[in-house]
Amino acid sequence: MTNKLRLSTAIIGSLAGLGLSAAVAQTTVSGNIAVGYMATSTDNTNKTGSWSGVTKETQINIGTKGKLNNGMDYAAGFSIEMDGPDAGHTDMFAEGNYIELTSGATTLTVGADRINNPDRHPTNAVGIGYIGQDGLGTGLAQADAVATRSIYPLHGSIYSFFGAGLVQKVGNGNLSVYYVPQTNSTGALNDIGNGATAAAAFSTSATDSGDAWEIGYNGDLGVQGLTAQAFYTKGDKRSSKNTSDKDIKTTNLALSYNVGQITLSGQHVRTVGLQSGYNQAAAAFATDGALAEELTGKSVGLAYAFSKDLSFGLTYAKADSNAALSTETEKTVIASVGYSLGAVGIKAQYADVSDYAGLAGNDGKTAKILMFTSF
Numbered sequence: 001m002t003n004k005l006r007l008s009t010a011i012i013g014s015l016a017g018l019g020l021s022a023a024v025a026q027t028t029v030s031g032n033i034a035v036g037y038m039a040t041s042t043d044n045t046n047k048t049g050s051w052s053g054v055t056k057e058t059q060i061n062i063g064t065k066g067k068l069n070n071g072m073d074y075a076a077g078f079s080i081e082m083d084g085p086d087a088g089h090t091d092m093f094a095e096g097n098y099i100e101l102t103s104g105a106t107t108l109t110v111g112a113d114r115i116n117n118p119d120r121h122p123t124n125a126v127g128i129g130y131i132g133q134d135g136l137g138t139g140l141a142q143a144d145a146v147a148t149r150s151i152y153p154l155h156g157s158i159y160s161f162f163g164a165g166l167v168q169k170v171g172n173g174n175l176s177v178y179y180v181p182q183t184n185s186t187g188a189l190n191d192i193g194n195g196a197t198a199a200a201a202f203s204t205s206a207t208d209s210g211d212a213w214e215i216g217y218n219g220d221l222g223v224q225g226l227t228a229q230a231f232y233t234k235g236d237k238r239s240s241k242n243t244s245d246k247d248i249k250t251t252n253l254a255l256s257y258n259v260g261q262i263t264l265s266g267q268h269v270r271t272v273g274l275q276s277g278y279n280q281a282a283a284a285f286a287t288d289g290a291l292a293e294e295l296t297g298k299s300v301g302l303a304y305a306f307s308k309d310l311s312f313g314l315t316y317a318k319a320d321s322n323a324a325l326s327t328e329t330e331k332t333v334i335a336s337v338g339y340s341l342g343a344v345g346i347k348a349q350y351a352d353v354s355d356y357a358g359l360a361g362n363d364g365k366t367a368k369i370l371m372f373t374s375f
Helices: 002-016
Strands: 025-042 051-067 073-083 092-103 106-112 163-170 173-180 212-219 226-235 248-259 262-272 294-305 310-321 330-340 344-354 364-374
Antiparallel strands (some): 025 051, 025 364, 051 073, 073 092, 092 106, 106 163, 163 173, 173 212, 226 248, 248 262, 262 294, 294 310, 344 364
């Protein structure tokens, strides 16, 4: 018994003293702060869908990078994001957790929210956030659950799920491949796996999320002024216990081209069966099954820089859903302006939406203004 105890102690001691050192590391703290105002107006018969309120976000990023004893580069870090209300901590969460090893032009990344990704709508380059104008569904003449959010798809990417991937620099771009064992944003246990259960590993005990992979590219394809993104995601359906779920499949294609003061852009996004890709609340389209919903979004954008500090943007977007209740094409027109004060930026945006969530005659408008800074 004594020898076993000594052996165990020796093993623990050796693991604790592997010679890890931060002597050649550089640690940084950065972040961003944004505060704003949002107002909505609905044109349907129930005017309680019109409201206004304050928006905000604060994020802190802590990272370290340096050289390994074999000459490779490494990086590691995490982020903490705080959205919404000050009261309580329900909107405070870790947004990234990663360790990366780099050799030449190739990087191995393990973690979440770090891999090359398509999480953007470049056709709304000057505007605020995504194209879909969430918030117009509250107070609909129909049941609120029918349309709580826009049907314009987000990004359909698995980049925010915990997994492992490789990123290869190709010219002025990045080509990546990423694998996640669970299509679940909470799909990570603690470091040594104690207390491991199915309920702890997945968002609910009724869900056994499948795995998925993604291949993507962000870069200029060797053409000056061009910015391209192309991503394809494929994986098992989120839950084999839910027969209405469909296998994950998403495509996200976009091109932007800048000539002098003008930037033209276009995007096509299609998402099927991925939680981060669909926009409806779980009860919104119960007839079809929320994770069986297919969303398609198409958009074009124009941005014009009046000066290095002042820009104007115009976006037109269309979105469709295969859900039984979404019989119409949602159309969105966005006009936006951005102004830089150096350390602080200001954006203002106005959007007009018709047939919101694919419901005929369900029209509305949103206005947003945002002040933001980084450190």
